[in-house]
Amino acid sequence: MTFKYSFTFPISGANKLPRFKEWAAEHAPEIEVSLPPQVPIKSETLTIRLKSLGDRQALMTRLAGVDL
Template structure:
């Protein structure tokens, strides 16, 4: 199965990928994601890839409950 769905969300500051990995491990361990190799520091958004639309819904719900720090 491939990562066919994408999800772009706002995230500011440095170390976006490690911050998202920590958040996902704690709040959404059941959602498999494919992360970009890098994200520029000045970027204000990050796009990740997901396997299904259900995973996107789960991630949206988790982000609404517990925003990324």
């Protein structure tokens, strides 16, 4: 199965990918994500790829109000 869905959320600062990976491992380990190889420090968002619409909705719900 491919990663057909995407989700973009606000995140700023350095080390976006490690911070997201740590959060996802703790709060959403069952959701498979595909991350970009790198994200510029100046970027204020992170776009990840997901396998299903259900995964996207679950991640949106879990990230609501979270400050990464």
